Amino acid sequence: MNTILSDQSLIYLQIAQMLEDGILHGDWAEGAQVPSTNELARTLRINPATAAKGINQLVDDGILYKRRGIGMFVAEGAAARICAKRRAAFYDQFVRPLAAEARSLDLTREETEALLAKAFTEKKEG
Amino acid sequence: MEQKALCANNVRKQYKEKLALDGVSVTLEPGHIYGLIGRNGAGKTTLLAALTAQIPVTSGEVAYGGEPVWENEKALADLCFSREIGARADSGEAALKVKDYLRMGRLFYPHWDEEYAQALIKQFGLDVKQKIGRLSKGMQSMLTIVLALASRAPVTLLDEPVAGLDVVAREDFYRLLLDDHMATGRTFVISTHILEEGAAIFERVLILKEGKLIEDTPTDDLLARFCAVSGPAAAVEAACEGFPVLHREALGSHASFVVRAPAADITARGQAVELNALSLQKVFVALCGHEQEGQA
Numbered sequence: 001m002n003t004i005l006s007d008q009s010l011i012y013l014q015i016a017q018m019l020e021d022g023i024l025h026g027d028w029a030e031g032a033q034v035p036s037t038n039e040l041a042r043t044l045r046i047n048p049a050t051a052a053k054g055i056n057q058l059v060d061d062g063i064l065y066k067r068r069g070i071g072m073f074v075a076e077g078a079a080a081r082i083c084a085k086r087r088a089a090f091y092d093q094f095v096r097p098l099a100a101e102a103r104s105l106d107l108t109r110e111e112t113e114a115l116l117a118k119a120f121t122e123k124k125e126g
Numbered sequence: 127m128e129q130k131a132l133c134a135n136n137v138r139k140q141y142k143e144k145l146a147l148d149g150v151s152v153t154l155e156p157g158h159i160y161g162l163i164g165r166n167g168a169g170k171t172t173l174l175a176a177l178t179a180q181i182p183v184t185s186g187e188v189a190y191g192g193e194p195v196w197e198n199e200k201a202l203a204d205l206c207f208s209r210e211i212g213a214r215a216d217s218g219e220a221a222l223k224v225k226d227y228l229r230m231g232r233l234f235y236p237h238w239d240e241e242y243a244q245a246l247i248k249q250f251g252l253d254v255k256q257k258i259g260r261l262s263k264g265m266q267s268m269l270t271i272v273l274a275l276a277s278r279a280p281v282t283l284l285d286e287p288v289a290g291l292d293v294v295a296r297e298d299f300y301r302l303l304l305d306d307h308m309a310t311g312r313t314f315v316i317s318t319h320i321l322e323e324g325a326a327i328f329e330r331v332l333i334l335k336e337g338k339l340i341e342d343t344p345t346d347d348l349l350a351r352f353c354a355v356s357g358p359a360a361a362v363e364a365a366c367e368g369f370p371v372l373h374r375e376a377l378g379s380h381a382s383f384v385v386r387a388p389a390a391d392i393t394a395r396g397q398a399v400e401l402n403a404l405s406l407q408k409v410f411v412a413l414c415g416h417e418q419e420g421q422a
C-alpha cells in the first residue's frame with residue numbers, strides 16, 4: 001500500500017484509492033478488517049473526518065461494510081468489483097496516454113506492441 | 127465534555143484608521159478542526175481575539191452556547207486563545223520565564239492538564255527556566271502550543287502556532303493535535319499562512335480577506351471547485367472557455383490555467399488537456415493573491 005499522499009487529488013479520494021489498492025493486491029482479504037478511521041488519521045496525519053469520508057465512499061460502493069462497534073471489513077466480492085471498475089477505466093487512464101506518448105516519440109504501433117509484449121514477459125513486480 | 131458552538135454574529139472591529147473586521151459571521155461547531163487563513167493584516171488575530179473576548183468589538187456579538195462571551199466567566203473558562211509570542215517580543219512577556227508563562231495558563235484555564243503540559247515540555251525540550259525573550263522563534267511557537275494543548279479548553283484557538291517551526295516540527299505538532307483531537311473531540315482553530323500540511327488537517331477552511339470572511343467551506347469542497355488545466359494552448363483555451371480563469375501561464379504553445387470550475391465540467395469539454403487538483407496553497411493564492419503587497 002502506498003501511503004504517501006500527494007496534493008494532486010483530494011485526500012479522501014486518495015484514502016479510498018489506497019484501500020482499494022490494498023484490497024486488490026491482497027493486503028486485506030475478503031472479510032478482513034481494514035484500518036480504522038483513527039488509525040488512518042494518525043498514520044497519515046490527516047483529519048479523521050477526511051479518513052472517514054474515504055472509508056464511507058467505499059461503503060457506498062459496496063467494497064467495505066461496517067460491523068457496528070467493531071470496525072470496517074472487506075465485503076465479499078470486493079476485489080472483483082474493484083477490478084471491474086478499474087478495467088472500465090483502464091483504456092482512458094492508461095492505454096490512450098501510452099499511445100499518445102508513443103506517437104510523440106515516433107514509436108510505431110509495432111514497436112509499441114513489442115514493448116508491451118516484453119513488459120508482459122517480465123517478472124511481476126512485488 | 128460539554129459541546130457548545132462558538133458564534134460570531136456580524137462582528138465589526140474598527141481601529142483608529144482601519145476596519146479590521148468587516149461584518150464577520152461564523153459558527154464554530156463543536157468537534158472540528160478549522161483552519162483560519164488569510165494574508166498578513168487580513169484580520170486573523172483580531173478575529174481570534176474577538177471570539178475569545180480579549181478585545182471589545184465595535185458592533186455585533188460573540189456567543190458561546192448562545193450566551194454572550196463578554197465578561198462571561200463561565201463561557202471564558204471553556205475558551206483558550208494562545209497568542210503568538212514573537213509578535214509582542216518587546217512586551218513584558220519577553221522577560222517572563224517559560225515556567226511563569228505556564229503558571230499563568232494553570233491559573234487561567236480551569237481545564238488545565240499539568241501532567242500533559244509537563245509531557246509536552248519534555249517532548250519539545252523546552253527549558254522552563256529560560257526567559258521567553260531568549261527562546262528561539264521555534265521554541266516560542268512550541269511554548270504557545272504547550273499552553274494551547276494543556277489548557278484542555280473545549281474550544282482552543284491557536285494564532286500562527288507553526289510560524290516558527292520547520293517542516294519536521296510542524297508535522298510533529300499536527301500529529302499531537304490530531305491525537306488530542308481524536309482523544310477528546312476538542313474544537314481547534316488554527317490560524318496560519320503555511321498551508322502545506324493544512325489541507326490534510328483542516329476539516330473546514332475559513333478565509334479572511336481584508337476583514338471579510340470570504341470562505342467558510344469544507345476543505346474538500348473548496349478544493350473541488352478549482353482545477354489546473356494544462357496542455358496545448360488552443361485546447362486549454364477551449365476547455366476553460368466561459369469559466370473564470372484565475373491564473374494563466376504560457377510556455378511556447380503549451381498553457382496552464384488555474385480555473386474556477388469542477389474538473390468534471392472541464393473533462394466534459396472533451397479537449398486533450400491534463401487536469402490536476404490544486405493544493406490549498408494554490409487555491410489561497412488564487413483567491414487572495416491579486417493585491418498589492420505590503421499591507422501590514
